[in-house]
Amino acid sequence: MRAGPNHRGRIISLEGPSGVGKTSVGRELAARLDAAFLPEAVDAMAPTLSLDFRTLPQLRRLERALIDEEARRYRVARRTIARGRDVVADTGFFGPLTYSVALAQWDRRWDVVRSVLLRTVGHISTGSLGLPQLCLYLDADGRTLQRRTAADPIGHPAALTLRHQILAPLERRYWETSGTRRWSRVDARGPRARVLDVVESRCRNFREPTPVGREVRFTEALSFVSGALAIDRHPRRALQRPRR
Numbered sequence: 287m288r289a290g291p292n293h294r295g296r297i298i299s300l301e302g303p304s305g306v307g308k309t310s311v312g313r314e315l316a317a318r319l320d321a322a323f324l325p326e327a328v329d330a331m332a333p334t335l336s337l338d339f340r341t342l343p344q345l346r347r348l349e350r351a352l353i354d355e356e357a358r359r360y361r362v363a364r365r366t367i368a369r370g371r372d373v374v375a376d377t378g379f380f381g382p383l384t385y386s387v388a389l390a391q392w393d394r395r396w397d398v399v400r401s402v403l404l405r406t407v408g409h410i411s412t413g414s415l416g417l418p419q420l421c422l423y424l425d426a427d428g429r430t431l432q433r434r435t436a437a438d439p440i441g442h443p444a445a446l447t448l449r450h451q452i453l454a455p456l457e458r459r460y461w462e463t464s465g466t467r468r469w470s471r472v473d474a475r476g477p478r479a480r481v482l483d484v485v486e487s488r489c490r491n492f493r494e495p496t497p498v499g500r501e502v503r504f505t506e507a508l509s510f511v512s513g514a515l516a517i518d519r520h521p522r523r524a525l526q527r528p529r530r
Contacts, residue, residue, distance in 0.1 A: 294494075295366060295367025295370050296418075296420060296494070297367060297375060297418040297419050298315075298372060298373065298419065298421075298422065299377060299378030299420070299422070300315075300375070301378060302425060302426075302454075303426070303451050303454035303457075303458075304442055304447045304451055304454070305432075306424045306474050307426075307478060308326075308377060311474075311478060312374050316374040321372035321374045322374070323374050324376065328352065328355075330355065331355050335351060335352070349402050350405055353409065353415075354405075354409075360379045360414060360415050360416060378418050379415055379417075380415075380510065382402055383402055383511065384457045384461075385457065386399050386402040387399055387456070388453035388456040388460070389453060391453075403511065407508070410507045410508060411504075413500055413504070416503045417468060417503070419494055420489065420492050422470055422471075423461055423471045424485075425458065425471055426473075426474045430474075431451055472484055
């Protein structure tokens with residue numbers, strides 16, 4: 287959204303489980319707001335990065351590569367809003383962190399949280415990673431998600447989608463307990479046009495009370511990251527294993 291020469295651009299991220307509609311809603315939202323659309327990290331990488339892993343070192347390398355791409359996306363977003371234009375991001379910039387925490391909760395054999403935290407904090411310390419001004423979490427029940435992903439088997443491979451949907455409840459709890467005032471849940475079970483109307487209204491009505499400088503952005507990002515340590519210490523009963 288552009289509101290004249292004095293408009294401060296905003297980073298708006300859409301979060302939520304696989305199949306909830308982040309990409310389709312995000313593209314249409316960007317068009318409505320005359321904002322730049324920022325594809326999901328894995329979609330922006332070249333060559334294409336496989337999300338499959340079979341060993342812990344493979345998972346560690348995968349998450350590090352994704353964190354580095356998230357830092358690149360964040361820098362692109364910051365440059366764009368500096369020119370007064372809003373950015374709509376298909377997922378924010380802490381996906382590797384929230385996903386790694388959830389994955390470790392599900393199965394400790396895949397615990398790479400420490401490695402992901404260290405790399406994430408490194409990017410935060412240089413200003414290359416931070417929170418969006420507004421995060422809208424699109425949410426839907428399991429039946430709705432299964433129906434939508436089944437309609438798009440290429441974009442949502444069954445094995446990856448199942449794992450992502452199992453981990454989604456804990457990722458959502460991360461946002462709910464993060465303490466950030468930038469987070470808002472959106473019921474995404476209905477028709478896309480209605481969901482889009484709600485999301486657009488939230489964006490147009492959102493105003494940051496005061497400009498946020500680099501030091502505040504740094505503090506807020508570290509505060510968000512510290513939530514990973516608290517959640518990672520919770521017992522694994524937070525998630526149930528999938529039935530094979």
